[in-house]
Amino acid sequence: MFSKACEYGIKATIYIAVKSMRQERVSLKEIAEEVNSPVAFTAKILQSLAKSGIIDSHKGPTGGFQIDESKIDTIKLHDIVHAIDGDKIFVGCGLGLEQCDASQPCPVHEKFVGIRDNLKIMLQNTSLYELATGLDIGLTHLKR
Amino acid sequence: MFSKACEYGIKATIYIAVKSMRQERVSLKEIAEEVNSPVAFTAKILQSLAKSGIIDSHKGPTGGFQIDESKIDTIKLHDIVHAIDGDKIFVGCGLGLEQCDASQPCPVHEKFVGIRDNLKIMLQNTSLYELATGLDIGLTHLKR
């Protein structure tokens, strides 16, 4: 459904949020370990999340990544997915037809519109806060 | 959403169905042209669809691909997707967690289950007949 990079990115962001809610900064190394992702690859993903303004990064000793606590509630799953995978999941025809739209629909057009609208709405309605607290409560875990 | 191979496969199958309903066999070349897909790559995909029993293939002059007319109604979009992409779209955690299931759900588990169930149901309820007649009526087109 999502790219590997996006999966790592979501998990990493959730973990950073959990730590940020405890006023802790986390290092790349710690994140990669927790999320079970390759360190250097994770670095690239965090870099792009930082450029998108979703997470903050700080260099140097005691450096690492964190998220402004006031943002944790407003950041949505959709923002993370969009920052990494762009809008390719939401846009275009389910069959890859370029000329397919509401006026010249392919045979499955309406069916895909429904599914994708649901997905989009779900992602837009799911806040990072929700994800982070769901995890914090101990019901869930990010490894493997 | 689907792999390129799967997109080509769906479009090719729809086209073969349309022709089969007119008692016509179609060649690889004609299919690739209609579907706007690379010929040799399309050959591989059709090969696997033939092995899955979704389409029939015949070698030699006047050879080509066709679908048993009695099957056109029972073949579902899900069958085509499954033959090419397997079940990776439907199975597993939205975040790629291996230990995520109903008993140990990740923060987005239930949300993804809903979306994916919808997708699966839609694919299982969409028949090739429906796709082929929708196209035949001229409302739609497969190229580009």
Added chain:
DNA sequence: TTTATTTAGGATAAATTTGTCCGAAATAAG
């Protein structure tokens, strides 16, 4: 200021997906 630590970012490599090439096998028709 020096050193140690941590992210940034470019270059490169491995893996996967997508796409190509070509000869073999089947088969219809002359």
Added chain:
DNA sequence: CTTATTTCGGACAAATTTATCCTAAATAAA
């Protein structure tokens, strides 16, 4: 039987995604 046509299938190539390596830049602390 021979030939032309068409799919089959293996090997190879290109493109994309995933992953690694290494140096630079920032920065906290001694």
